[in-house]
Amino acid sequence: MGKGLAIAKGAWSRSSVVAAMTPALFLYVAFSVLPSLGTALFSFTDVTQVPGKAWSFVGLDNYREFLFLSNARDARDVFERSLVYALATTIAQTAAALVTALALDRPSLRGRGVYRTLVFLPVVLGVTVTGLCFNLFFSIDGPAAAFMRLFHIKGGVLSDFSRALPTVIFIQVWMSMGYEMVIFIAGLQNIPKELYEAASVDGAPPGRVFARITFPLLWPTVAVNILVCIIGSLSSFQIILVTTRGEFNTKTLAMAVFAEAFGVSQRIDRLGRQGYAAAMQMILFLLILAITILARALSARFERRNS
Amino acid sequence: MKGMASVIATFLLVFGLVMGASAAGKEKQTIRMITWSNQPTVDALTAFNQAYMEKNPNVEIKLEVVETNQFPAVLATRIAAKDVDIVTLDSSYFSLDQVPWAKGFKMPQWQSQMDAGVFADLSGQGFVKNWSTGARAGTYKGKVYAISTGANLITGIYYNKRLFKQYGIDVPATWADLEAACKKLKDAGVAPMTCGAKDDWPFAMLANFAVASVEPGNLALAEGLWTGARAFTDKSSLTVFERLSELSSWMEDGFLGIDYGSVVGRFVAGKAAMLPDGGWQAPTIKSADPSFEFGYFPVPSDKAGNQFQGKFDAFLAVVDSSSVKRVCMDWLSRFSEKANYQNFLDTTGFIPTMAGVSIRDPFVASLVPYVKGLTLAWELSYRAPTGVGKYAEQRGFIPVYLKEAGGELSPQELAAAAQKDFSDAAAKLK
Numbered sequence: 001m002g003k004g005l006a007i008a009k010g011a012w013s014r015s016s017v018v019a020a021m022t023p024a025l026f027l028y029v030a031f032s033v034l035p036s037l038g039t040a041l042f043s044f045t046d047v048t049q050v051p052g053k054a055w056s057f058v059g060l061d062n063y064r065e066f067l068f069l070s071n072a073r074d075a076r077d078v079f080e081r082s083l084v085y086a087l088a089t090t091i092a093q094t095a096a097a098l099v100t101a102l103a104l105d106r107p108s109l110r111g112r113g114v115y116r117t118l119v120f121l122p123v124v125l126g127v128t129v130t131g132l133c134f135n136l137f138f139s140i141d142g143p144a145a146a147f148m149r150l151f152h153i154k155g156g157v158l159s160d161f162s163r164a165l166p167t168v169i170f171i172q173v174w175m176s177m178g179y180e181m182v183i184f185i186a187g188l189q190n191i192p193k194e195l196y197e198a199a200s201v202d203g204a205p206p207g208r209v210f211a212r213i214t215f216p217l218l219w220p221t222v223a224v225n226i227l228v229c230i231i232g233s234l235s236s237f238q239i240i241l242v243t244t245r246g247e248f249n250t251k252t253l254a255m256a257v258f259a260e261a262f263g264v265s266q267r268i269d270r271l272g273r274q275g276y277a278a279a280m281q282m283i284l285f286l287l288i289l290a291i292t293i294l295a296r297a298l299s300a301r302f303e304r305r306n307s
Numbered sequence: 308m309k310g311m312a313s314v315i316a317t318f319l320l321v322f323g324l325v326m327g328a329s330a331a332g333k334e335k336q337t338i339r340m341i342t343w344s345n346q347p348t349v350d351a352l353t354a355f356n357q358a359y360m361e362k363n364p365n366v367e368i369k370l371e372v373v374e375t376n377q378f379p380a381v382l383a384t385r386i387a388a389k390d391v392d393i394v395t396l397d398s399s400y401f402s403l404d405q406v407p408w409a410k411g412f413k414m415p416q417w418q419s420q421m422d423a424g425v426f427a428d429l430s431g432q433g434f435v436k437n438w439s440t441g442a443r444a445g446t447y448k449g450k451v452y453a454i455s456t457g458a459n460l461i462t463g464i465y466y467n468k469r470l471f472k473q474y475g476i477d478v479p480a481t482w483a484d485l486e487a488a489c490k491k492l493k494d495a496g497v498a499p500m501t502c503g504a505k506d507d508w509p510f511a512m513l514a515n516f517a518v519a520s521v522e523p524g525n526l527a528l529a530e531g532l533w534t535g536a537r538a539f540t541d542k543s544s545l546t547v548f549e550r551l552s553e554l555s556s557w558m559e560d561g562f563l564g565i566d567y568g569s570v571v572g573r574f575v576a577g578k579a580a581m582l583p584d585g586g587w588q589a590p591t592i593k594s595a596d597p598s599f600e601f602g603y604f605p606v607p608s609d610k611a612g613n614q615f616q617g618k619f620d621a622f623l624a625v626v627d628s629s630s631v632k633r634v635c636m637d638w639l640s641r642f643s644e645k646a647n648y649q650n651f652l653d654t655t656g657f658i659p660t661m662a663g664v665s666i667r668d669p670f671v672a673s674l675v676p677y678v679k680g681l682t683l684a685w686e687l688s689y690r691a692p693t694g695v696g697k698y699a700e701q702r703g704f705i706p707v708y709l710k711e712a713g714g715e716l717s718p719q720e721l722a723a724a725a726q727k728d729f730s731d732a733a734a735k736l737k
Binding site for chain 1: 376379380383384386387389416419420422423424425504505507560561562563564565566628693694695696697707713714715728731732735
């Protein structure tokens with residue numbers, strides 16, 4: 001017994017832990033930390049996508065150009081749209097995932113494994129497949145257009161200034177909701193069943209059970225999901241790129257960074273000014289950091305009030 | 308014994324060297340090419356590549372075709388990764404690189420690439436003298452960096468001859484004629500026009516049409532915007548916005564959702580009577596339905612006798628850092644031979660940029676009277692200041708913001724917005 005304990009203790013010695021973490025740490029540093037530091041450094045240069053073109057350090061010129069020299073209206077639109085996109089996606093996605101998780105966590109529901117799989121399937125499909133499918137669905141000859149014609153509704157969906165952004169938000173939520181649902185289900189399953197039994201004995205209605213037992217105990221999971229969703233929606237551009245390429249009032253700051261870095265939109269100069277794009281990315285990073293700090297502060301305050 | 312060993316060793320050494328040299332001589336060399344998804348151009352290049360590979364068995368040519376609206380980004384990535392040897396370029400105002408009146412304009416990617424020496428200088432190559440306008444168009448700062456394989460007309464409108472005959476419409480000679488024709492078609496329940504607007508550039512290209520119909524001498528307008536002599540809000544420019552609005556109102560319902568790849572099919576199927584598009588689309592229309600009867604007329608202005616405007620197109624350039632540059636130059640040299648270029652022209656339907664070749668395509672031949680020296684289209688003259696707002700980007704006259712196109716602005720409001728964006732950006736550069 002003592003020998004077994006000694007062996008068990010040795011298996012978890014500090015050096016073993018470090019050795020086990022090293023490969024993951026290496027990958028994290030190589031593919032996350034170093035590129036991020038690189039982006040920060042390049043934001044002070046005029047590097048472009050053009051090979052062989054000499055580049056130099058330009059100090060704060062890129063930041064100055066984005067904040068003061070570029071069109072203020074367009075920059076403000078992009079910021080506002082990013083916040084609207086993040087807020088709408090976060091609220092809709094979290095609410096939908098929570099409701100779905102509650103519905104699919106009931107032990108009495110037959111085939112809940114199948115339903116969970118179906119809800120999770122869009123996560124597995126990937127951005128390109130999802131975007132292409134919705135492009136076809138909303139195309140001029142697609143089912144959505146045919147349905148709209150029945151009600152004499154003119155115009156497109158992804159090619160309409162007023163409909164494109166809500167549609168992209170819907171697609172984002174549809175695509176990512178399954179991931180949050182899985183996390184919520186794990187959180188729900190950690191809530192002690194005895195609490196529900198006690199509530200049942202006391203005759204508490206379902207609404208009160210949710211408000212007094214489920215939600216408070218699930219709050220840490222909710223907070224994590226909200227934070228991940230905010231960060232993800234502020235920094236994602238992929239679904240926008242595949243569906244609208246940032247046109248029709250769908251360009252968020254993340255999409256603008258990608259478009260600037262790789263010249264993907266026909267509306268902007270196809271220069272691939274990556275130093276300038278890096279500066280925009282740093283501004284986006286600061287925005288995400290500020291919102292994350294605020295969200296954590298609000299979350300902690302809510303937890304303290306609950307406890 | 309020693310002598311025998313040294314003879315054998317020497318024989319083996321020589322044998323190995325000879326075999327190694329032979330292997331190196333027979334080593335396959337690969338040319339990586341990239342072009343955009345214009346099917347006739349792809350077909351023409353594929354046919355030439357096939358013939359070239361048959362004559363040069365140690366050369367393999369890989370032609371990558373990229374969707375047009377993704378081409379600039381993919382091209383830049385391939386060049387940066389040194390993953391391409393011969394490229395197709397569409398920018399064609401190399402001769403207008405000197406624009407002293409536009410200090411601080413947004414430099415296009417091709418210009419940065421040429422300044423950085425991305426493309427090989429072809430000036431000293433023997434095949435350059437085969438080309439007439441093809442080499443001149445590809446000259447930048449006195450050196451030839453690319454060869455234009457053909458000129459294309461931009462400001463033309465394809466029309467369905469059957470529908471025109473059915474509704475008694477003559478080919479419009481003036482803008483008023485075009486308005487009348489579109490009204491007649493609309494009243495009959497026929498969409499006057501269609502456009503692959505989902506890809507953005509086919510719709511944005513209509514700025515060339517609107518400017519050509521009002522101000523054929525567009526370079527003066529481009530310069531005037533910078534010097535203050537002209538404005539987006541003056542009477543002539545306002546007419547351009549109004550015509551853009553009219554063009555938008557003539558498009559079929561939901562045109563903003565039509566991608567460029569399917570617009571020919573819709574035109575040929577009779578979903579719209581007209582298709583404003585470039586001359587490069589003609590072979591595609593013909594191959595979509597050989598029995599489909601269509602014509603092409605220049606966008607009319609207020610007076611009859613209009614001319615097409617266009618650009619030099621489909622430039623071929625060799626990447627200077629290519630590891631197979633010598634083979635690429637040989638490829639380009641063979642391409643520049645009259646017989647090979649003739650085959651290319653017959654497939655693409657381009658207007659020739661080499662003297663002494665025939666226009667065999669009847670459609671292209673029918674356009675010759677309208678082309679008396681190629682006038683460059685508006686998009687090649689306009690320069691946007693760095694940091695300009697969205698209403699004055701790219702071609703300046705941007706139709707997608709107009710109410711008739713689903714946007715929110717009237718022509719007057721868009722003109723004012725474009726002028727404000729242009730002036731604000733230009734002022735910051737002073």
